[in-house]
Amino acid sequence: MQTTVEPPRAAEAEDVAAAGWPRSWPLLLLGAAVLPGLLLFSVGRWLDSPAVQAWRTVCLAITTQALPFLLLGTALSGAINAFVPARVFTRILPKRAAFAVPVAGVAGVVLPGCECASVPVANSLIGRGVTPAAAFAFLLSAPAINPVVLTATAIAFPASPVMVLARLLASLATAVVMGWLWLWLGREEWLRPVARHTGHQPGRSRWTEFRTGFQHDFLHAGGFLVVGAMAAATFNVAVPRSVLDTFAGSPWLSVLFLAALAIILAVCSEADAFVASSLTGFSPTARLAFMVVGPMVDLKLIALQAGTFGRAFAARFSAATTVVAVLSSALIGAVLL
Numbered sequence: 001m002q003t004t005v006e007p008p009r010a011a012e013a014e015d016v017a018a019a020g021w022p023r024s025w026p027l028l029l030l031g032a033a034v035l036p037g038l039l040l041f042s043v044g045r046w047l048d049s050p051a052v053q054a055w056r057t058v059c060l061a062i063t064t065q066a067l068p069f070l071l072l073g074t075a076l077s078g079a080i081n082a083f084v085p086a087r088v089f090t091r092i093l094p095k096r097a098a099f100a101v102p103v104a105g106v107a108g109v110v111l112p113g114c115e116c117a118s119v120p121v122a123n124s125l126i127g128r129g130v131t132p133a134a135a136f137a138f139l140l141s142a143p144a145i146n147p148v149v150l151t152a153t154a155i156a157f158p159a160s161p162v163m164v165l166a167r168l169l170a171s172l173a174t175a176v177v178m179g180w181l182w183l184w185l186g187r188e189e190w191l192r193p194v195a196r197h198t199g200h201q202p203g204r205s206r207w208t209e210f211r212t213g214f215q216h217d218f219l220h221a222g223g224f225l226v227v228g229a230m231a232a233a234t235f236n237v238a239v240p241r242s243v244l245d246t247f248a249g250s251p252w253l254s255v256l257f258l259a260a261l262a263i264i265l266a267v268c269s270e271a272d273a274f275v276a277s278s279l280t281g282f283s284p285t286a287r288l289a290f291m292v293v294g295p296m297v298d299l300k301l302i303a304l305q306a307g308t309f310g311r312a313f314a315a316r317f318s319a320a321t322t323v324v325a326v327l328s329s330a331l332i333g334a335v336l337l
Contacts, residue, residue: 051237051238054237055233055234055238056233059229059233061278062229062271062278063226063229066229066268066270066274067222067271069151069270070268071218072148072270074218075214075218076148078209078210078211078213079210079214082206082210083206083210093130097131097134098180100130100131100134101134101176101179101183102176103134104135104138104179105137105138105140105141105175105176106141106172107141108140108141108142108144108145108175109142109146109147110142118140118143119139119301119304119308120308121142122136122139123135123309125138132191133183133186136175136178136179136182137175137176137179139175140175140178140296140321141171141172143296144167144269144291144292144295145167145168145172148270150168152270152271152274153167153291155273156273157273157277160284160337162336162337163284163337166288166332167273167288167291167292169332170325170328170329170332171292171295171296171325175296177328178317178320178324181324190312190313190316191310191313222268229271229275231265244281244282245281247282248281248283248286252330254283254285254286255283255326255330256326258276258279258282258287259290259293259326259329262289262291262294262297262298263293263294263297263298264298265294265298266298266299266300267294267298269295272291272294275290284333284337285329285330285334285337288329288332288333289329289330289333292325292328293322293325293326293329296325297318297321302318305317305318
């Protein structure tokens with residue numbers, strides 16, 4: 001015998017719907033209305049605390065000071081990439097590799113821009129027949145000794161103009177020594193260059209290439225600038241003074257600590273001088289090491305070099321560059337600073 005189940009009547013359906021609501025639903029609604037307000041009030045009170053205000057001031061100061069130089073540097077880098085042929089770089093280099101290395105290091109002054117731009121340019125130079133040692137000297141010097149970076153350094157250290165000279169000499173010495181080391185110890189099997197086109201492509205608008213390159217470099221480097229400014233502000237506010245004194249009190253520990261910090265923060269070379277100037281608890285030599293190591297070895301550069309030249313090259317080249325940069329900074333800083 002089949003039985004049929006009749007659907008509940010309207011009144012029963014309303015009872016079932018009413019039974020689905022918890023008895024405490026007025027309290028839930030009240031909580032939903034009040035809790036966000038309490039949360040915003042608590043966050044507002046927290047944002048008004050002296051520590052957060054100090055963090056916000058340091059972060060905004062670093063970003064505001066560095067942004068115009070980052071803007072100028074990426075614009076000039078995009079213009080060079082779009083309007084200057086790559087063969088210009090090859091014509092100024094001597095044919096003998098040992099002499100080409102220091103010339104290429106000095107030629108780095110013609111590529112104002114973020115260090116990210118120097119990797120594809122160096123790869124392009126190698127593809128056009130430039131000796132790798134000279135290309136690597138150019139790769140290291142370009143983001144560190146160009147006029148935009150040196151001008152930013154002078155503004156970041158107005159009371160210490162000798163810091164500009166120290167940065168120029170230490171960065172150039174590191175680039176040249178690394179180029180000569182590659183001539184002496186480098187092996188072809190470590191280098192796996194990937195063919196990438198840089199500069200103007202036939203059939204494309206140069207202004208479009210300029211706009212695209214400028215937009216990419218500025219947004220990419222700007223993100224690292226903000227992250228670096230936030231990290232520097234956090235470092236200044238959150239790290240206990242006792243920890244800073246442990247490193248700042250030792251000449252070698254302070255140099256090594258800020259060199260490692262430069263690798264981790266990966267601040268763009270147009271902005272790192274302002275970050276370094278905010279690290280007032282450290283010696284001038286340690287801050288010099290921060291500015292010399294950062295544009296040559298950091299996490300994003302290691303990734304770029306591994307993707308362009310191979311992991312075997314990136315591991316050896318980055319480690320050797322770090323050692324040479326730290327030694328150059330310590331020696332030149334001891335003499336000038």
